[in-house]
Amino acid sequence: MAAIDPIQNKQLMSHDLDSFIEAQGSKSLLRFITCGSVDDGKSTLIGRLLYDSKLLYEDQVEALKEESRRVGTQGDDIDFALLVDGLAAEREQGITIDVAYRFFSTDARKYIVADTPGHVQYTRNMATGASTADAAVILVDARHGLQTQTYRHSFIVSLLGIKNVVIAINKMDLVDYDESVFTNIQNAYQNFAQKLGFEEIAYLPISALKGDNITTQSENMPWHSGEALLPLLDKMDCSNNKLAQGFRMPVQLVNRPNLDFRGFCGTITTGEVKVGDDVVVLPNIKSSKIQSIIRGRDSVEQAFSGEAVTLELEDEVDCSRGDMITAKDARCEVSDQFQVNVIWMSESPLLPGRSYFIKTGNQTLAGVFTALKHKVNVNTLEEEPAHSLELNEVGIVNLGLDKPIPYEIYEHSRELGSFVIIDRITNETVGAGMIKFSLRRAGNIHWHAPDVDANARALIKHQRPASLWFTGLSGSGKSTVANLLEKKLHARGKHTYTLDGDNVRHGLTKDLGFTDADRVENIRRVGEVSKLMIDAGLLVLSAFISPFRGERLLARDLLDDDQFIEIYVKASVETCEKRDPKGLYAKARRGEIKHFTGIDSDYEEPINPEIELDTDSFSAEECADQIILHLEENGFLNAPD
Amino acid sequence: MNISHLRRLEAESIHIFREVAAECENPVFMYSIGKDSSVMLDLALKAFHPAPLPFPVLHVDTTWKFREMIAFRDHVTKKYNLDMHVHINQEGVDQNIGPLTHGSAVHTDVMKTQGLKQALNKYQYDAAFGGARRDEEKSRAKERVFSFRTDKHAWDPKNQRPELWSIYNTRIKKGESVRVFPLSNWTELDIWQYIKLENIELVSLYYAKERPVIERDGMLIMVDDDRLELRDGEKVEHKKVRFRTLGCYPLTGAMESEADDLNGIIQEMLIARTSEREGRLIDTDTSASMEKKKQEGYF
Structure with missing residues (x-):
């Protein structure tokens, strides 16, 4: 032998x-x-x-x-x-x-x-x-x-x-x-x-x-x-090149033995971390730096993927079990709606609409399967319609969680894209899930017939409503200027509202991705919402990259001619990439984001914008003042005639 | 950079300790004084460093442990400032239950299994860490890291919770508990390597020394105190022996050895051709005996 x-x-x-x-x-x-x-x-x-x-x-x-x-x-x-x-x-x-x-x-x-x-x-x-x-x-x-x-x-x-x-x-x-x-x-x-x-x-x-x-x-x-x-x-080479994904550590436990020490314990799932690194705590986006790294009983300068460590941060940021500490320039996505693969493991079937405990690598949440798309015949791999998932069946399901979580899709990270499903009554582990992608779903639309007209609403606000449409590259300063402008208008007693990626993506356009069709639909919805708000008498600030002239024309066409103010926030790609406030350029350069405007997707400059801001040469403050001037000169800050 | 398998095992164990500390209300660390317990304790201390251990430590004393074990336990308790609970089944003591008078099966059941259940019931622990490894024995090879126990402390091997990735379901009802095995994926060689690498202190019984022993039922039994009465034809000899596993001294076989340091032990282990648990009398009944004991509530 x-x-x-x-x-x-x-x-x-x-x-x-x-x-x-x-x-x-x-x-x-x-x-x-x-x-x-x-x-x-x-x-x-x-x-x-x-x-x-x-x-x-x-x-x-x-x-x-x-x-x-x-x-x-x-x-x-x-x-x-x-x-x-x-x-x-x-x-x-x-x-x-x-x-x-x-x-x-x-x-x-x-x-x-x-x-x-x-x-x-x-x-x-x-x-x-x-x-x-x-x-x-x-x-x-x-x-x-x-x-x-x-x-x-x-x-x-x-x-x-x-x-x-x-x-x-x-x-x-x-x-x-x-x-x-x-x-x-x-x-x-x-x-x-x-x-x-x-x-x-x-x-x-x-x-x-x-x-x-x-x-x-x-x-x-x-x-x-x-x-x-x-x-x-x-x-056999099974390494999956985890370093390339950037540092991520789900916080498992906060270690606070006394007032002088507050350490965040967890296992590094991808990347590496060094003392002094800039990090962000998700999902609440709090920035800090790594003050110290403890591995075992030793203080170390650096730690790697797969190691269980305790991190101290320089600032007193809010961070607890369930959060994730990530590299500042390579943070991961946050969502509460997902399409997932589920393997069902219980005698009692998975039922859409029923609430389960969802346990991820570092926290337990409440979750509801909102829709069972279909099940997969595990013998033929064919998709079949289904109303429930039985023991040992595999299905594609939509999942809603009671709060947003930082995540990666399962294909990119087993640790950050997986969860188990626990029955709330029996405590049994009834299934296992793998995140396919995040969903962005629209809420219900209710229409209320107006009793008071647009002019009447504008009158009592002492302003003329308009859509201030900020367009420009990611990092050009759209949100910064819009934010500053809104503060200034608010200080003058004006009624405003800002629509940007951060608030519409959570609800209004939750179900949309970044395909061309979805981008168009995204702008259409934002345009429609702006229209309603203008009807309500507001000055609406919309900050979207909106790279295509066609999209911006779409938004303009929804409104009366004098209600749409196109503001081109101009900055070179180099400047934007240097600023990179959300770490997106870095991601796009690594190929983690496809079709990123300025990198591998074009930005079509506005031909005749109402306002053009040069953020390479002027400060955000100066830019905001330039807009105020335009609004004053065109009678938007007074009651309509 | 890929970390070595020992660092991977270390990280996995630390993750398990932290998960229990985060999710369970009243965990306890089951301490058996042996090498696996020593490694497990070292990992637990590392998981929470610089904080002290956030849970108590429990030793179920059968009153028949080696004296060196008890001394070592007290030494470790002091060294790490542990919240050590020692439980002895008083009913068993009152009935004078012992391995020599009642046999290994009755003694183990009353003093160890029942004693453990008493302690778990008394302190209402909802999670208990144990040092079992999957490479030790066939039924353990199939046990989960988080192993669910009914309110009667029974294990149902055919109805275990699926355990995927490193996500552990810790949810239980009142009275139920989980046994948690942070060393599940360690092998005996891993344990010894880690002891050497991290310089972990062990009870002296693992090192060869001249000790008084008798030969009984094909095993070398150490005469640790005068409760061990000699049978006809038995005589105490002084031999250089050490122990590969530790338990109640009349049930634990010694091996003749010259290995009086760590390298010697590892060297002997590498060329050994007899598996670890053979030194334990409790396994020798039937091939499925460990599974049976576990169903009844043995750790």
Whole structure:
């Protein structure tokens, strides 16, 4: 029996225990899941890995041999499955009903294997095992080829965000190590897997029972040139380049033992952090700097993704469990409405409209599934209409939370895009969810017939209503000038209202994204709301990039000619990028935001704006005064005739 | 930068401690004095540094622990200023329950399992940290990190809560509790590596020393006090021995060893061919015995 024994060999060779321990301690960790149909041999494969890597102790091997004789299914041979089927109920039934975690190591890596059940009624257990796995080994019985379960398991694995998979075509010994059997299955799977978004798929013919292509290349299959399973896993690259995403740490706990110390505890999910870094606490957008970093009992200068740390901030900012500390120039989104994938795990079905507890990585919230879009047939991947989600079903659902949370979509971050669903009565974990994207949904529209006309409303306000439409690049100063102008007008007793991305995106245009169609709809709505407010007699300040002339014309056309004042807030892209108050240019440069105006999307300058402000040369104060002057000169700050 | 597997395990354990501190009302740290407990305590202290441990520590004393263990417990309590609760099942003491008179099964059930339930009921703990690892034993390989217990402290292995990512459901009803295992994903080798790396203090029983032992039922049993009466043909010998696991001294087998420092222990462990729990008598009944004990409320 081919057996490697990395631990002993190395130790006997070197005699240098300290350096050996150091080498052991600095190995990387790979977590993988094994899955496949009921009799595809998952437990046998893991038993084989443990046995071949000599990680079984003598007494375990003796107990295994004894049990193999007593209840095994392999005659006089060792039944490796007995090693891993731990619960008594499982051994009696000869199946695996729960996730078992197993540990072994090679020279290169430490491994944690999640051995998961194959039956459809244990889909939830499989999802549990997949949720923490970096890679998946999907077993296929060479005699039976791809089965419904192969499709389902592959789908669950891809749904849970695993990008690296090994398709291990097992029991090759029972098909005489026939290459054509392997090739046919490989071709069929390649065809199917196109829909799944895996990044790396390796195909491997094996026999877990006989040990072919497990630790070393099989002599029985010289036609297969690829590496055996263990060397393949040793070299697998599952890093997901987390550094590029910028620093994020969900605050798990506030540590305040006395008045002199206030530390924010959490695990860094992405990026790295250094003392002195500028940070922002979300969702309330409070800025500060990192004052100190504690890891274990040590104060450190820098900490990395994956480390559990305690951070002190320089300022007394409001920050508690559930918040997120992020890099100032790479902060993440905040929302309370999402479209999500849900795997349902309870006997009582998911019902839209019912309230559940939603637990994210660092807080528990109340949530309601507002709409069940459809469910996915886990065997065919087809979408089907649904009114409820039953046990082990997967669906696309809209979720509303009782407060906004900082988040990433699941595809970008497992830690920041995932949640579990808890029944409020039984406290059971009834489902698992993954954020697909944030929703922006419009509220209900109520129309009240006017009893008093626009002129009458304007009269008692001593002003002539108008839409002051600020357009310009992100960072040009639209909001700053609008804000200042509103203060000045307010001080003069004028009735104003400001519409900007910050307030309309939370409600009015919640359901809209950044496609061209959505941008147009966004401006149409803002234009319509401005129209109503002008009807109410207000001076409406609208601050939107609104890069396209067509959109601005749309807003203008909704109003009377003299009610629309286009204000071009002019600043060069270089200036705006230097200011970058929301860190958006940095994100766009990294490719995290597509179609960003000024970077990879055009801004069409206004041809004949009513007012043009040069924020490169003039201060916000001066710009606001320039507008006031225009308003005075054109009679907007007096009652209409 | 990718952090090493030990740092990943460390961070995972710290995350678990903090999650319990944030969400549970009345947690307790189950302290068994052994190496796993020592590592777990070190991780807990790190999770909340510079604050002291935000929960009490509980030791269920069966009255048959090695004397060196009790001395070490008191030393650690003082060193870290722990809020240490020691619980002894007084009913068991009154009935003179012991491993030598009643056998390991009855002794463990009364003094350990029942004693633990008494303590949990008495102080109404809603979460109890334990040092169990998934690599120790087959039924533990399938246990959750947050393992739900009914108000009778029973574990239902077939009805465990799904546990995804690092999101832990801590919600329970009054009277129910969770057992929390921050070391779930550590292996024995990881534990030893971490002890060395972080220079964690251990009870001296792990290091080989000349100790008085007898041979009984194929195991070397240390004569820790005069309650251990010699049977016919048994005689006390002084051998250089150490212990791989610790428990009640009449139930814990010693191994002959020259390893009197950490490197020696790790070296011996690396070439050992006998799994850790073999030194514990309680496992030897049936292959599913641990699962059965856990269903009944054993930690």
